[in-house]
Amino acid sequence: MQLLDNPIRPYAWGSPTAIPRLLGVPPTGEPQAELWMGAHPGSPSLILGREHSLLDLISADPEGELGPESLQEFGPRLPFLLKLLAAQDPLSLQAHPDPDQAREGFDRENAEGVPLDAPHRNYKDADAKPELICALTPFEALVGFRPPEQTLEAVSGFGVEELEPLLAQLREEPNDQGLRAAFTMLMTAPAERQQAVVDAVLAACERNDHPDADLARRLGQKYPGDPGVVAALLLNHVQLSPGEALYLPAGNLHAYVQGVGVEILANSDNVLRGGLTAKHIDLPELLRILDFTPRATEVLLADEDGVYDTPAKEFRLSRFEVTGGSEVTIEPDGPQILLCVEGHVAARSELGKVDLTPGRSAWAGATEGQVTLAGEGTVFRAGSGL
Structure with a gap:
């Protein structure tokens, strides 16, 4: 066994204190969002006290380090990436492709000549990116589309006229088709229309103490005018206790809101974003891969073997x-x-x-x-x- 020296990603949404506190080191003053442990080419772990990385170690002897089963199934690369994630502010509203979508998107962007490091590139590799987050502290997340009747029950009481076209879609079709129509209507509306809806919702939330209103207020303070503030009302709002976990399959629209957790995911960097971010958003591609099936969120606990x-x-x-x-x-x-x-x-x-x-x-x-x-x-x- 060999100790690892792991890189930290200083994304803007990260906590400046949570990861340093866990590591027992002084904060740097900048956000420290993710500690990466693995052999991802973008930020591989180093072997502590050595001049080479875990990626170098695996590349030199893939069968010895990975074993024949992993080598046969995934090729000469580590199939997973482990992270410590510390969110002080919400992450982007996002989803990940399934294996077929990832391969098709990667090949398409390659054929179009889109550079791998281009900010507008959606598919950095040909792999799916399922993931799991396990809470170390109380952890708040938005995960998947909730049953439409829950949104109607919560939001109808806000009395926001600007929301009526969206809610009408859910009343007419309280299923995945209604959710697709409502989400598409909101996210593809002209910017001035989106701004008016967000402003009206936030004004109503100032007069309401419903948990959904509190969530929208917090998102609106961080991302004023972003339609993702309203889209969040269509999703399951989950509060995890330490030790509880969430599994996020392909097509699941989600956003981590706040908290510290251990995250494990497939060794991929494919993300389709829809809002709550300054990064590239490709709505047509996001709409193509999203799973609009309404379902309650399943909170996972470790089994008797951990x-x-x-x-x-x-x-x-x-x-x-x-x-x-x-x-x-x-x-x-x-x-x-x-x-x-x-x-x-x-x-x-x-x-x-x-x-x-x-x-x-x-x-x-x-x-x-x-x-x-x-x-x-x-x-x-x-x-x-x-």
Whole structure:
């Protein structure tokens, strides 16, 4: 096993204090949004004390580091990316493509000659990007379209005339077709019409103490005039407690609002944005990949083995509570990254030992063998879902 030195992404929505507090280091004064652990070409982890990265290590011996099963399924690359995410402000309203959509979009933009680093490029690779977020602190998120009757019940009481055309779509078709029509009407309206609707909704929210009104007020303060402020009223508003998780499949429209969590995702960078952002928005492409099926959000808990069960083949996240009187044994199961978020835990394998403290992570390749955790603390394990 080898300790990792992980890059931090200073996105504007990040907390300036949450990640430094976990790592036990002074804040830099700038937002620190995400700590990346993995072999993503854009920001690979370094091997602590070495001059090479985890990406270099895997590239030099893909079968030894990844194992034959992962190599056959995903090729010579780590299929997952692990992150610490610290949101002080809302992230963009976004969704990710499924495998066929990602391949088609990537090939199309390549054929059109769109540079990979172009700000208006949608597809940076040919892969899907399912993801899971597990809360470390109280965590607030918008996740998927909620049943239309819930939106009608909450928003009809606002008394906003400008919302009536949108609500009429939901009353006429309280299903995925009505949601598609309402969302499309809102997001493709002329800018002056969008501004009028957002302003009217926010004015009504000042007179209302409904949780949806509070959410819209906060989004409106950050993104005045953005139609995503109103679109958020169509989505499930979820509050996670520490240890609870959400799985986000392809086509799920979502936005993390606030909180700190451990995120695991397929090793992809494909994001289609719809609002609450200054970044590139491609509404026709977003509308093409969105899943408008209304459904309640399923909050996941770890099973008796500590695993958050999802259908994703690219990743599997586990959470282990290590106590002083017992050890946790992790059987050999392909490549893995271990992340400590609390306490002090010693991780031992047939090939070595590392000490893990909050924010510190370690790489264990496929040949590492059985890993044993001992000490006192909380450790997350990231591996593939094969």
